Amino acid sequence: MRAHLRTEEFLHGLEAEGMKFTILREGLYNESWPLYLGYYDVKGRDDRSEIVLAGDGKISWTSIGDLGLRNALILADENEGKWEGKTIYLSKTVDPKTLKEIAGLVGRARGRELQVKIVGEQEYVDFYAWKEGEGGCGVVEQYVPCVGKGGV
Numbered sequence: 001m002r003a004h005l006r007t008e009e010f011l012h013g014l015e016a017e018g019m020k021f022t023i024l025r026e027g028l029y030n031e032s033w034p035l036y037l038g039y040y041d042v043k044g045r046d047d048r049s050e051i052v053l054a055g056d057g058k059i060s061w062t063s064i065g066d067l068g069l070r071n072a073l074i075l076a077d078e079n080e081g082k083w084e085g086k087t088i089y090l091s092k093t094v095d096p097k098t099l100k101e102i103a104g105l106v107g108r109a110r111g112r113e114l115q116v117k118i119v120g121e122q123e124y125v126d127f128y129a130w131k132e133g134e135g136g137c138g139v140v141e142q143y144v145p146c147v148g149k150g151g152v
Helices: 002-017 030-036 064-076 099-110 121-130
Strands: 023-026 048-051 087-090 113-118
Touching: 002 023, 023 064, 030 099, 048 099, 048 121, 064 087, 099 113
Parallel strands: 023 087, 048 113
Antiparallel strands: none
């Protein structure tokens, strides 16, 4: 998020030079829930009954398709200048869901309960990076090679 904010600051700095722009801020993609739900494996190989998270809260999930359509409508708008200099938030605002609620939906779809365990930051990092006590590199090893702490 910091990179996004620095980009916006940079753009605002160019306004004095006559640069025209519109900032589109997109909400979290519906399709990204596995990442936020502990790198959950959607292909059915994930047998965890508990997902470890560092926190939870309401999220306004929005589909990539809906965001793409809205972006296209703004970019193709024939009313020149209508969006100029504006910051537009593109996000679903009705019925936000927590990760615990998403876990419940996933559990129901899989036919078994999926619990969420909220832990502190260090325990979260240890679990996903190292899976201490098991000699592995945690859940992320299915995505990146494991180096150190018992790994390759």
